Structure formats: structure tokens, C-alpha cells
Amino acid sequence: MSAQEIIEWDPRDPEVLNDQIAAYDKLRAQCPVAHSDFLGYSILRHHDVMTVLEDYETFSNNISDRLTVPNGMGPPEHTPYRGINDRYFTPAVMARFEPVCRQIAAELIDTLPRGQKLNFSEAFAKIYALQVQSAFLGWPKSLEEPLRRWTIKNLAAT
Amino acid sequence: MQQIAIEFDGYIRQLLSDHRRAGDDAPKDLTTSLMNERVFNRIMTDEELVSLLRN
Numbered sequence: 001m002s003a004q005e006i007i008e009w010d011p012r013d014p015e016v017l018n019d020q021i022a023a024y025d026k027l028r029a030q031c032p033v034a035h036s037d038f039l040g041y042s043i044l045r046h047h048d049v050m051t052v053l054e055d056y057e058t059f060s061n062n063i064s065d066r067l068t069v070p071n072g073m074g075p076p077e078h079t080p081y082r083g084i085n086d087r088y089f090t091p092a093v094m095a096r097f098e099p100v101c102r103q104i105a106a107e108l109i110d111t112l113p114r115g116q117k118l119n120f121s122e123a124f125a126k127i128y129a130l131q132v133q134s135a136f137l138g139w140p141k142s143l144e145e146p147l148r149r150w151t152i153k154n155l156a157a158t
Numbered sequence: 159m160q161q162i163a164i165e166f167d168g169y170i171r172q173l174l175s176d177h178r179r180a181g182d183d184a185p186k187d188l189t190t191s192l193m194n195e196r197v198f199n200r201i202m203t204d205e206e207l208v209s210l211l212r213n
Contacts, residue, residue: 069209080197081210087195088188137211138187143169150166 006041007034097136104131126151170208 007030009023010016016023027034028044035041043049052059056074064072070081087093108128112118130148134141177184177193184190192210195202202210 067205067209069206069213071213081206084192084195084197084202085210088192137189137192138185139173139189143173146169147166150169154166 005031007031009034009036009042011036011038011042100135101132104128104135166212167208170211171204174204174207 007027009027013023024044027042032045032048033041033043043052060074061072061078062074066072070078070085073081105128108124108131112123127148130144130151133139134144134147139147173189174193177190189211192207193201197206
């Protein structure tokens with residue numbers, strides 16, 4: 001199949017979102033690879049997915065001149081950086097951090113208006129994610145607002 | 159995009175530099191801990207730390 005024949009789809013189409021498995025099954029019957037502006041190329045068959053994952057030289061993550069730790073790396077340099085990441089997300093570290101997350105969630109919810117509809121993502125989730133990340137890394141409150149503005153700009157640019 | 163990346167780098171580099179200047183008085187947080195992590199028998203550069211934290 002040439003690139004011109006790759007099927008276009010919309011992962012955010014309500015029909016897709018209503019039953020994603022059925023949508024993937026339908027796509028897979030039509031083609032091994034589909035394309036959307038939202039997700040780029042989607043590989044639909046298990047065998048092909050494994051090929052892409054395991055052949056890290058052909059399907060390299062290392063596609064930019066900019067240093068990207070560890071996402072933009074392949075083996076063997078990926079391994080020690082990924083090892084560091086993994087040490088910070090152990091069950092023991094998470095268990096110690098859980099009460100902090102609960103407290104952040106509770107305090108944020110206390111600030112929300114009662115008895116009215118709100119956009120959960122805007123009013124809670126984005127601020128929660130930022131506060132949890134700052135608390136996790138021990139970052140000062142003063143960095144929260146600049147980082148919040150940075151996140152919005154970064155999202156708009158990507 | 160480049161400008162936005164530099165802006166984030168600036169915040170984090172400042173933070174790393176504050177931690178480093180504090181030496182033994184630096185807070186015992188995960189940022190300090192990350193700054194002492196070793197790859198290939200050396201500590202990570204600021205560039206590596208900023209990238210890891212961004213991701």
C-alpha cells in the first residue's frame with residue numbers, strides 16, 4: 001500500500017469514541033495503518049505494532065537534535081536514564097506521596113463553587129496536575145504560576 | 159516553540175542553580191536527589207536534568 005492510499009480517520013469522531021474497539025476493528029479490516037491529523041499514524045495490527053516496538057533502529061525515537069531525556073532515546077543510552085525515572089515511581093515512593101496528593105485534591109475541591117456545572121479539566125485537573133508535580137519535586141509555590149502559564153503556551157504551540 | 163522551550167529551561171535552570179548553591183543546606187527533595195543521580199559514572203548535566211524534568 002502506498003502512502004497515498006492510507007486511510008484517514010478522526011479519533012475524536014463521536015462514533016469512534018462511543019465504541020473504540022469496534023472502530024479499531026473496522027479500520028483494521030480496511031488497512032494495516034491509518035492516519036489522522038490528531039494522532040499521526042496508527043498501527044492497527046499486533047504483529048506490526050511489535051515490529052515497530054522492537055525494531056528501534058528503523059523506528060527510532062531519536063529523531064531530533066534536541067536532547068530529550070529519556071523519550072527521545074533508544075537503547076543503550078535510554079536504559080540508565082529510564083532506570084533513574086523508575087526509581088522515583090516505586091510503590092514505596094508513591095505510598096509516601098499519596099497523602100500529599102489527597103490533601104492537594106481536597107484543598108482544590110474546597111475552592112470550587114458548589115451546586116453548579118464547571119469544566120473539570122480547567123477548574124481542577126490542570127491545576128491539580130501542576131500542584132502535584134511541584135509537590136513531588138519539592139518545587140516552590142512561586143514557580144507554580146509561571147509553570148501554569150508555560151503549560152498553556154506549550155499546549156498551544158504543539 | 160523554541161522560545162517556549164527556553165522559557166521552561168530558564169525556570170528549571172534557576173531552580174537547579176539555587177539548589178546547587180545551597181550545597182548541604184539544599185532541601186532534601188526529589189530535585190536534589192535527581193541532581194545526585196549518576197549516568198555513565200557521572201552526575202547528570204543541567205541540560206539532561208532540564209530535559210528529564212520537562213518530560
